[in-house]
Amino acid sequence: MGVEPWDRDILAKDEMQMTVDPLEAAVDDHIYFSKEASSGGRGFGGGGCGCN
Amino acid sequence: MGSPCELLCEDESKSKAKTITQLVADEAWRIEDKFSRYLSGNIVEQINTAAGAPVEVDPEAARLIEFSTQLHVMSEGRFDITSGVLRQAWTFDGSDRIPSANAVSAVMQYIGWHRVNWDGASISMPPGMEIDFGGVGKEYAVDRAAGLIKEQDESPCLVNFGGDLAVTASPAKRSAWQIGIESLQGESEGPERVINLASGALATSGDARRFLEKDGVRYGHIIDPTTGWPVKDAPRSVTVAADTCVQAGMLSTLAMLEGAAAEKFLADQGVDFWCLR
Amino acid sequence: MSKKDSKKDSEKNSKQISATLAAATCALLGGVLPAPVQAEEEDKWDFNTSLLYYGEDDDRVQDLSLNLLATRNFVDDRSLTMTLALDSLTGATPSGAITQNVSQTFTRPSGSSVYTIPAGLLPLDDTFLDTRLALTATWAQPLGRLYQFSFGASASKEYDYTHLGLNARLSRDFNNRNTTLSAGLAIAADSLDPVGGTPIPFTEMLDVGNLSNRVGSEDKDVVDVVLGVTQVVSRNFLVRLNYSYSDASGYLTDPYKIISVVDGVTGDTVPRVQTPGVAGPSHIFLYENRPDSRTKHSLYAHAKYYIDGKVLDSSYRYMTDDWDINSHTIDVRLRWPTGGTTYLEPHLRFYSQTNAEFYTTSLVDGAALPTYASNDYRLGDFDALTAGLKFGWKTGGGNDMSVRLEAYQQRGTIPDGQLIGNQVGLVSYPDLDAIIAQFSYSFGK
Numbered sequence: 001m002g003v004e005p006w007d008r009d010i011l012a013k014d015e016m017q018m019t020v021d022p023l024e025a026a027v028d029d030h031i032y033f034s035k036e037a038s039s040g041g042r043g044f045g046g047g048g049c050g051c052n
Numbered sequence: 053m054g055s056p057c058e059l060l061c062e063d064e065s066k067s068k069a070k071t072i073t074q075l076v077a078d079e080a081w082r083i084e085d086k087f088s089r090y091l092s093g094n095i096v097e098q099i100n101t102a103a104g105a106p107v108e109v110d111p112e113a114a115r116l117i118e119f120s121t122q123l124h125v126m127s128e129g130r131f132d133i134t135s136g137v138l139r140q141a142w143t144f145d146g147s148d149r150i151p152s153a154n155a156v157s158a159v160m161q162y163i164g165w166h167r168v169n170w171d172g173a174s175i176s177m178p179p180g181m182e183i184d185f186g187g188v189g190k191e192y193a194v195d196r197a198a199g200l201i202k203e204q205d206e207s208p209c210l211v212n213f214g215g216d217l218a219v220t221a222s223p224a225k226r227s228a229w230q231i232g233i234e235s236l237q238g239e240s241e242g243p244e245r246v247i248n249l250a251s252g253a254l255a256t257s258g259d260a261r262r263f264l265e266k267d268g269v270r271y272g273h274i275i276d277p278t279t280g281w282p283v284k285d286a287p288r289s290v291t292v293a294a295d296t297c298v299q300a301g302m303l304s305t306l307a308m309l310e311g312a313a314a315e316k317f318l319a320d321q322g323v324d325f326w327c328l329r
Numbered sequence: 330m331s332k333k334d335s336k337k338d339s340e341k342n343s344k345q346i347s348a349t350l351a352a353a354t355c356a357l358l359g360g361v362l363p364a365p366v367q368a369e370e371e372d373k374w375d376f377n378t379s380l381l382y383y384g385e386d387d388d389r390v391q392d393l394s395l396n397l398l399a400t401r402n403f404v405d406d407r408s409l410t411m412t413l414a415l416d417s418l419t420g421a422t423p424s425g426a427i428t429q430n431v432s433q434t435f436t437r438p439s440g441s442s443v444y445t446i447p448a449g450l451l452p453l454d455d456t457f458l459d460t461r462l463a464l465t466a467t468w469a470q471p472l473g474r475l476y477q478f479s480f481g482a483s484a485s486k487e488y489d490y491t492h493l494g495l496n497a498r499l500s501r502d503f504n505n506r507n508t509t510l511s512a513g514l515a516i517a518a519d520s521l522d523p524v525g526g527t528p529i530p531f532t533e534m535l536d537v538g539n540l541s542n543r544v545g546s547e548d549k550d551v552v553d554v555v556l557g558v559t560q561v562v563s564r565n566f567l568v569r570l571n572y573s574y575s576d577a578s579g580y581l582t583d584p585y586k587i588i589s590v591v592d593g594v595t596g597d598t599v600p601r602v603q604t605p606g607v608a609g610p611s612h613i614f615l616y617e618n619r620p621d622s623r624t625k626h627s628l629y630a631h632a633k634y635y636i637d638g639k640v641l642d643s644s645y646r647y648m649t650d651d652w653d654i655n656s657h658t659i660d661v662r663l664r665w666p667t668g669g670t671t672y673l674e675p676h677l678r679f680y681s682q683t684n685a686e687f688y689t690t691s692l693v694d695g696a697a698l699p700t701y702a703s704n705d706y707r708l709g710d711f712d713a714l715t716a717g718l719k720f721g722w723k724t725g726g727g728n729d730m731s732v733r734l735e736a737y738q739q740r741g742t743i744p745d746g747q748l749i750g751n752q753v754g755l756v757s758y759p760d761l762d763a764i765i766a767q768f769s770y771s772f773g774k
Contacts, residue, residue, distance in 0.1 A: 011561060324369075
């Protein structure tokens with residue numbers, strides 16, 4: 001499964017990266033970490049906090 | 053080619069990479085053997101030693117001469133493949149030996165494309181004149197090599213002959229080749245700029261190493277064939293990105309010849325460029 | 330010829346060179362049209378900034394935060410990424426005590442004063458004011474041709490909480506770079522120094538000035554492991570699967586959360602005998618108690634699909650832990666280009682969790698205490714929905730800006746059998762409604 005190197009044009013686009021906006025992802029992760037009992041999934045949190 | 057040539061190939065198969073390398077090397081040597089002013093027995097030597105007699109050229113040489121003619125017109129005389137003899141007056145060795153005005157005008161008699169007779173099939177020029185494809189030969193070789201690779205293979209490759217380079221396709225992981233433009237201080241400082249090239253070509257004209265300096269004035273090695281003198285206030289280095297290496301090379305050379313107006317000239321052409329002063 | 334005319338002429342001449350040169354080159358190279366050049370100077374620095382507002386209804390939590398991300402790119406794909414987050418929190422949060430038909434008085438966590446909640450209202454503790462600073466730094470680089478490596482550190486500080494962490498990740502490409510396996514490890518050492526001191530679990534909330542049931546600071550250690558695989562399925566389809574394991578040990582209780590002690594028949598909170606002249610709680614409340622360890626497992630699947638200029642981003646996460654909490658998260662986003670340099674991105678997130686095994690609405694007076702108990706709504710049984718819209722555009726200088734507005738709501742239920750007597754109809758899960766508004770700006774240098 002997969003593509004040849006010369007077929008990676010679409011995959012190279014910014015909006016096709018797994019995490020398009022790392023800042024927004026971190027901010028959302030932090031909000032949901034403070035308000036729910038689950039956390040993370042896609043990677044690590046950037047740091048703990050006293051909110052859970 | 054007068055400079056180190058390298059080929060970067062992104063391929064899983066070692067044997068394929070070897071084949072492509074051989075292809076590129078063979079083409080580079082073929083062009084050098086055929087068009088280098090420094091080698092004997094080729095078409096350039098024939099033309100330069102014809103002493104006024106017409107010489108018939110093959111289709112490839114004809115295309116190069118035709119191209120040179122069009123560039124000569126486009127550049128209003130600043131691009132001139134007969135200007136090679138200026139080396140008899142100028143030696144760019146970092147010293148302060150500037151030729152006298154007499155020495156320069158003596159050589160200027162043997163320069164000028166308007167003195168050449170070219171009818172599309174054969175070429176003749178007054179004795180003492182010479183043609184030199186040095187201004188376009190390397191870029192031409194890069195584009196030829198890239199073209200041959202593309203015909204045979206879809207692997208992403210980067211052909212780099214001494215800083216004039218072209219890519220055949222963008223590499224797998226990063227989506228573009230990373231090319232560092234050498235800083236003026238030399239390689240120890242690391243590249244001045246890093247350019248991501250996904251397709252197309254880059255060519256650099258520069259005088260980092262070849263220059264003369266006298267009385268605080270620095271003379272770059274690009275000489276204006278219409279005057280016989282180096283261009284005033286030329287940038288130290290000009291890098292241009294274009295669809296082909298030939299286009300990039302011509303634009304960077306012409307930009308240097310514009311001297312202080314180099315940046316404006318390139319901005320007017322609508323190309324990406326990097327000038328170092 | 331006028332000056333204007335000759336300028337136009339020379340401009341025209343300059344421009345003609347490109348076209349004529351292209352034609353001449355085409356003839357020289359044998360007429361094969363090459364692909365148009367794509368060259369871009371690599372930014373040495375990439376910056377990402379955002380301002381976020383999070384606000385809940387009913388005088389509950391409000392947060393204003395400033396976030397900065399800066400990446401310094403070095404040659405050969407190496408980079409240093411640093412982030413800074415500054416949060417300012419205000420507002421009140423449910424304390425865990427249940428609503429009563431009489432007014433209730435509570436001692437503040439500091440022990441220095443009391444606050445009163447009118448009859449019929451959900452007890453909210455508004456001592457929850459804080460400013461938090463969080464920093465991270467991560468170094469990433471390739472190792473050889475197929476490996477990528479990164480390691481980083483994180484730290485955060487707020488009035489009563491300190492965090493320090495380290496993390497590392499290694500990934501390798503296979504299969505012509507179509508498959509990537511990655512493994513990551515993060516460890517954290519956190520410490521809590523609650524206002525007034527850490528209350529001993531299951532002791533009563535005491536009068537103002539009485540800190541006899543308080544101890545010093547407490548520690549919490551966390552180890553996280555993430556194993557993942559990313560697979561290119563086709564030219565426009567990418568998927569990722571992650572398994573995460575998390576182990577937290579130490580002090581996992583919330584030092585500010587309490588549980589109402591109630592009469593076993595009426596369900597009313599037991600009033601407290603107050604000392605004349607001494608301010609203190611009006612009823613009996615016990616500080617909550619959670620286990621000193623928690624193990625979580627998560628499975629996360631993420632897919633990105635490109636069709637016709639639009640990108641569909643969808644993910645699902647399942648989490649289960651040894652506190653008996655299970656959760657499902659479904660997140661879907663669609664990036665929709667609108668015109669050349671703008672886009673709209675609607676977003677929908679659905680979340681559902683089951684309550685922790687020790688989640689308890691109240692404790693019955695006289696009955697044996699359970700091993701652990703908490704009425705923290707965040708450990709309860711609830712569903713949450715986020716619906717939002719983001720609008721992004723490229724500025725004149727080629728930089729990215731965006732704004733997004735989202736609504737987040739939680740709707741929960743009290744588990745069967747937990748409501749006693751008069752609590753029925755009076756006590757319910759503290760549903761939450763919040764707004765998220767964010768402005769972002771990215772630029773490079």
